[in-house]
Every structure is written in C-alpha cells, then in structure tokens.
Amino acid sequence: MRPGVRPVLLLDLAAAGAAVAAVVLAAGLPLAARGALTPRALALVVVAGACAGVALGAALLFRAVARPVDRLLEAAERLGAGAHAEALPLLAPTGEPAASAGRGVAGAAVAFERLAGALVEERLRLAEKVAELERANGALVDARESLVRAERLATAGQLASGIAHEVGNPLGAISGYAELARARLRDGRPAALAQAAEFAERIAAETARIDRLVRDLLDLARPSAPEVRSVNVRGPLDAALRLARAQARFRAVDVTEAIPEDLPAVLADEQRLAQVLLNLLLNAGDATGGAGAVRVSAREDGPAVELAVEDGGPGFAAADLAHVFEPFFTTKPAGEGTGLGLAICRGIVEALGGEIRAGNAPGGGARVVLRLRRAPRDGAAG
Known part of the structure; x- marks a missing residue:
C-alpha cells in the first residue's frame, strides 16, 4: 500500500472500530444493567466487536479503495514516466476482467488505466508522426535546394550568350588598344610613350570589366551552402545589374x-x-518590352530593410496577384518562362528570414518588394 494512502485508511479503520464498539456498547449496557452480562463480559464483547469491525472494514477498504487507488497512482506514475501501453495492467482490482469492474473507485481505476494506455499509445503514434514529418521536411528542404541550384544553372545558361556578346566588345577594344600601344612604344617619343601608358x-x-562579368556569372552558377x-x-x-545589362533584352x-x-x-x-x-530585374525588363523604365529603391523600415x-509595364492583373509566387505559374507566352523564378525567389527570401510581396505601383506597373532583416548596427557589411 502506498505511504500516502496508509494514514487515511488507518483513520478510516479506527473510525469503523470505534463505531462498532459504540454500537455493541449501546446494545450491551441494558443487558449489563439487568445482570445478564458482567462488566468483564461486556468489555470483551465490545473489544471483540471493535476488532471484527476493524477486520471487516480493512477487507472492504482494501478491496474497494486501497488497491484501486494504488493502481490509479501506479498508472499515473507510469504514464508520467512515459511507460509503454503494454506495461499498464488492465485488470479489475480483484483479478476479474476489466469489463466486470463495475462502478466506484475500482471502475475508476480500470477506466483510468485504459485512458493511460490510450494516451501512451497516442504518444507513441504522435512521436512516429513527428519523425515522419521531420523526414518529410528534410526532403522538402533538399528538394527546394535542388530547385534553387537548377534555377541558378538555368539562369546562368540563359545569360551565357549575352555574357559572350558583352565580353566580345571589351576584347575587341583590348586588341585595338594593344596594337595602338605597340605602335606608340615603337615610336619611342615621350608623347607617344604617354599615349601608350594611357592605352x-x-x-x-x-x-x-570582363573579370567582373565572368566572376558574377560564376558566382551565380556556383553551388554553395x-x-x-x-x-x-x-x-x-x-552584380545583378552587371549581369542584366549584359543581356540584349535589357540593354535598352x-x-x-x-x-x-x-x-x-x-x-x-x-x-x-x-x-x-x-530575376526581378529581368522580369521587369521583360514587362517593359526591353525598352522601358525600371526603378530600384530601398529604405530602412524599423527592424527591416525594404x-x-x-x-513601367502593364503591372499584375488583379486575378494573378494571388498566384504570382506559385510554382509553374507564369504570364509569359509558352516557351518563354518556366514559372519557377518568383517561386524560387520567395523560397530564398523566406529562408533568409524575410518576406516578399508583389503588387502594382501607384503610377502603374508591377512592384515587387523584398523585406529583409536589418543586420546589427555593429555588424560588418559584406
């Protein structure tokens, strides 16, 4: 029997013994007054009645109270300790099947044990579901990283032809300046040498300029954590402006x-x-037909930077605003857009702890806003 239950039961037994002794005494006093019982015999009868009351009360209390309470406390302790469901007994206090436990404390004990077993089983199922969700979340993170890398490579591939053209111009200029410098060096006069230095x-x-363009392209395509x-x-x-301006569709x-x-x-x-x-710059350029105006602005807004x-294009249609960041949604003609650009932008920005939203500027045209966390004031800028 649990230490916490014992004092209460002892008091109950003492009360039961006292009650039986009082009843026996009340019944025996008239007999003793008439001489049918001697005082010694009356005392023995009272003591015997009290003992019988205590014994009967002990049996009843142990069966109906002590054992069920012990089981309730044991089940509660096991449940609190995270015991497995099979460790929780589901028998009635007297050993009969749980279905016949009836009502009262015994029935409550069995009902609580059933509830405890169900809770433990539910806890195990919940732990399994959490593990499954963690695995699924890890797979989604991997898939998102794969999409980001794929989009970066696709963008780099699309930019390559524009970069090649953009690199060709400075290479031609370098070749011309090198030939002029050689001629001035052969001349040897001070003025010619000064011109050679300028070339x-x-x-x-x-x-x-070439190095910056190639480095920007490599940085964009390079896989990195x-x-x-x-x-x-x-x-x-x-870096984004240099790569965008290297594209024919953005030069105007x-x-x-x-x-x-x-x-x-x-x-x-x-x-x-x-x-x-x-991605946002190229989308803006495409929206203006490659010959419009694009504005990039920034401002500090509390703990963030926007x-x-x-x-200056037509802007987003009202019906499209709810879908612009969905994967594979695009308003471009077939074959000119995958519909992944803005979805991946949202994934990147949210992974950085920021937000991205799309709308229309007050004067017309599309407006996409990035809201990023402001770095600590004492942090060194990258």
Missing part, C-alpha cells in the same frame, strides 16, 4: 536607383540575394 590603363579597365551574414545590398545589386532598359548611402546592411546570403534581384523593384 595600357584602358586595357586594364576593359580586362577588369547558404551563408547568412551581414551584407551591404549595394554589392549583390551591382533605363534603370534608376534610389539607394540611400546610409542604408543599413541586411542579414542575407550575398549570392542568393543577387540571384533574386537579377528593397523595391518597379517597372
């Missing part, structure tokens, strides 16, 4: 920028943020 600087500038750190948005924006687009000099850094992955901005890309 060498132009060659260096054109080479740096996300690295969230403090990033100055100017870096990924400039007039891009204006409104980026404050004191704009705080954001918490982001620089390459992936550049991928998002490049980047907005607006175009």
Whole structure:
C-alpha cells in the first residue's frame, strides 16, 4: 500500500472500530444493567466487536479503495514516466476482467488505466508522426535546394550568350588598344610613350570589366551552402545589374536607383540575394518590352530593410496577384518562362528570414518588394 494512502485508511479503520464498539456498547449496557452480562463480559464483547469491525472494514477498504487507488497512482506514475501501453495492467482490482469492474473507485481505476494506455499509445503514434514529418521536411528542404541550384544553372545558361556578346566588345577594344600601344612604344617619343601608358590603363579597365562579368556569372552558377551574414545590398545589386545589362533584352532598359548611402546592411546570403534581384530585374525588363523604365529603391523600415523593384509595364492583373509566387505559374507566352523564378525567389527570401510581396505601383506597373532583416548596427557589411 502506498505511504500516502496508509494514514487515511488507518483513520478510516479506527473510525469503523470505534463505531462498532459504540454500537455493541449501546446494545450491551441494558443487558449489563439487568445482570445478564458482567462488566468483564461486556468489555470483551465490545473489544471483540471493535476488532471484527476493524477486520471487516480493512477487507472492504482494501478491496474497494486501497488497491484501486494504488493502481490509479501506479498508472499515473507510469504514464508520467512515459511507460509503454503494454506495461499498464488492465485488470479489475480483484483479478476479474476489466469489463466486470463495475462502478466506484475500482471502475475508476480500470477506466483510468485504459485512458493511460490510450494516451501512451497516442504518444507513441504522435512521436512516429513527428519523425515522419521531420523526414518529410528534410526532403522538402533538399528538394527546394535542388530547385534553387537548377534555377541558378538555368539562369546562368540563359545569360551565357549575352555574357559572350558583352565580353566580345571589351576584347575587341583590348586588341585595338594593344596594337595602338605597340605602335606608340615603337615610336619611342615621350608623347607617344604617354599615349601608350594611357592605352595600357584602358586595357586594364576593359580586362577588369570582363573579370567582373565572368566572376558574377560564376558566382551565380556556383553551388554553395547558404551563408547568412551581414551584407551591404549595394554589392549583390551591382552584380545583378552587371549581369542584366549584359543581356540584349535589357540593354535598352533605363534603370534608376534610389539607394540611400546610409542604408543599413541586411542579414542575407550575398549570392542568393543577387540571384533574386537579377530575376526581378529581368522580369521587369521583360514587362517593359526591353525598352522601358525600371526603378530600384530601398529604405530602412524599423527592424527591416525594404528593397523595391518597379517597372513601367502593364503591372499584375488583379486575378494573378494571388498566384504570382506559385510554382509553374507564369504570364509569359509558352516557351518563354518556366514559372519557377518568383517561386524560387520567395523560397530564398523566406529562408533568409524575410518576406516578399508583389503588387502594382501607384503610377502603374508591377512592384515587387523584398523585406529583409536589418543586420546589427555593429555588424560588418559584406
């Protein structure tokens, strides 16, 4: 019997013994008064009655109270300790099947044990479901990363032809400057040598231009794990603009920028943020037919920084706004868009802890806003 139950039962037994002794005494006093019982015999009868009451009460209390309460406490302890369902007994206190336990404390004990067993089984099922969900979530993360890599490679492939054309121009300029520099060096006069030095600087500038373009393209296509750190948005924006302007479909687009000099850094992955901005810029250029105006602006908004890309195109149709970030949804003609660009942009931005939303600018045209977490003030910008 549990220590916590014993004192209560002892008090109950004492009360039962006292009650029986009182009844026997009340019944025996008239007999003793008439001389039918001696005082000694009366005392023995009272004591015997009290003992019988205690014994009967003990049997009844153990059967009806003590054992069921013990089982309730044991089941509760096992349930709290996470015991398996098969460890919880489901028999009535007297050993008969649970179905015949009836009502009262005994029935409550069996009912509680059943409930405890069901809860343990449910806990095990829940643990299995949580494990399944964790595995599914891991698979979804892997699938999303695969889509991001695939979109980056697809974008890099689409940009390659434009980059090749863009690299061809500075290569032609380099060849021409090199020939002019050779001629001036052969001349040998001070003025000619000064011109040769100027041509060498132009060659260096054109080479740096090629290097930036190729490096931006490689950074875009290179597979890498996300690295969230403090990033100055100017870096990924400039990289995205260089790659966009290398495309024939974007060369006639007039891009204006409104980026404050004191704009705080954001918490982001620089390459992936550049991928998002490049996608938004190319979409904006396509919306204007390759010859319109695109505006990129940024502002600090409390604990976040907002980047907005607006175009002078027709904007989003009201019916499309609820679907623009859904995979495979596109308003472009067949064969000109996969419908994955904006969906992947949303996945990247949300993985960075930010938000992305689409709408229409007050003056017309589409407007896509990135809301990114502001980096700590003492963080070093990337």
